[in-house]
Amino acid sequence: MPEIRNYTLNFGPQHPAAHGVLRLVLEMDGEVIERADPHIGLLHRATEKLAESKPYNQSIGYMDRLDYVSMMCNEHGYVLAMEKLMNINVPERAQYIRVMFDEITRILNHLLWIGTHALDVGAMTMFLYAFREREDLMDAYEAVSGARLHATYYRPGGVARDLPDSMPQYEKSKWSSQRKVDKLNQNRQGSLLDFLEDFTKRFPAYVDEYETLLTDNRIWKQRTVDIGIVSPERAKALGFTGPMLRGSGVAWDLRKKQPYEVYDKLDFDIPVGTNGDCYDRYLVRVQEMRESNRIIKQCIDWLRKNDGIILTDNHKIAPPKREEMKSDMESLIHHFKLFTEGFCLPEGEAYAAVEHPKGEFGCYLISDGANKPYRLKVRVPGFAHLSAMDEMARGHMLADVVAIIGTQDIVFGEIDR
């Protein structure tokens, strides 16, 4: 009789399925997980401490780098907390632009999630499909902010600039012929809104494609059904939010329950799972993509019909236009003060949360009246989800750990901060 030993297995930090820099110490009994101990912090950049040393408006860009696949939603949480403390109103057009880009971001995030999750579980095609659509949405990011990933687009009191009238174009090069370039540029002839409208028309068919590949796929179901089951009570106790909580059957969505911006004026549904396993969370997220598409459509319609300012004209918070600065003394002073010193927030504390693609993203700001935050605490959804890894993985096989990491939609930028 051979001696049976338990193994301690190091999973990551350099493992393609570890989604970045997760080091998972697994105690194994054969191929069954006895205990999972995630070691995190390998990407810790002390964002919160850095924010304490910078004026409020200079930290917006750091928020992009938290969850680096849903950039604008992070910014949204941060500017909402500031706006709460400042007690200012955001122009309605800016609110619609924010909501539209929040939903674009949600699709971006879910596309990356579905691509990588399926890739980890063994479906290569999904990855290629998802990145094809991500390209279009990142072009929308580029058109509006100049950056494809780290946009730094939201500002306290609105957004940085209005939606552009033209889209960036592909150019002819050694590798792409004029004919190919013309074809790529075909839907980029109009404004950003035209481009996005075209996208929203195409997108439901793409989601159908994903579902054809996965939803009834035997291998996909074998790998996800009944894996990582979390009961609704446990999900609440473990601090789950977003699709992780909804997958367990709790109809909780901040966009509906504690609406911010203009979500209460929009028509959309909240998909909810029943079993709380990886497959249900997959279904919830796929349906969320369709709902986001609906919201984007409504925002496009509104934005076409209504014009207006996109940034508050309170120049103590938002800079005046650059042309004004050249001729108007007052504007010059505002410009100078805003970009050298920033603005001071009144003393107090506020917590503002948004429904981030992964769950509840909250910013807790403590201000002592200075131009820098006294303390900024970022509440990220992934932190609570990953802390439940031990409970979710226990008793499963080693290969299921990969499925569980995938279903938790882990991004280390936000977990390690």
Added chain:
Amino acid sequence: MNVQELSQALASTFSSQLQSNVVVQNDVYGEVTIEVMPKDALAVFTTLRDDAALDFDQLTDICGVDYSEYGAVEWETESSTNTGFSRGVEPATSARLRFGEDIEPTNSGRPRFAVVYHLLSVTLNHRLRVRVYCDSEAVPVVPSVIELWPAANWYEREAFDLYGIIFEGHPDLRRILTDYGFVGHPFRKDFPLIGHVEMKYDEQQKRVVYQPVTIEPRVLVPRVIRDDGRFNGPEEASAEAEKTDA
């Protein structure tokens, strides 16, 4: 449940039980905060979770706070001396600290360390903030709430790692975000922003070594507190918003 109802529910629940030890603060920004002593914390949290009118079934966040520099400024703008206004270049705050230097704590009248809990009731749809001030500055201790909400596990480890706050009753209080073998608690205000040590590969010893930091701390924008009343009153803000919408 709206904020007023929640405040009333809190007041009625805790009036009989723990009178003066629970301070219900007013609802600025539509948020309710209560302050609790560490010795009562566990009882209060249990009530918050189990009372049917409160029913806080989810712990959203735990946040450590170091109040030792609360209200400190690097640049005096209120009044000038006979040499003019200050230049905002004196080394005073944590952003400028060098290796081995200390900061001078401001007297904000509160204990140095606090733990702030954010609670959420998914069932009743309301939020609450609970602040627990630690009694001791040298060894800040608060009871662990891991038995009430398992989500507290990593949040408490994080607050311990970054602030050195000890959560009594936590079964596995290890560091979580900092490196293996890290010394100190980096989010404390007396921990320099540039850190204490840096790591490099030593050619002679053929291994990675730690040494005191060599970079200079610098502050591009001095910390300044201005109270010019620009955000005064919701009336002005709403008047401004009307102007904006027009």
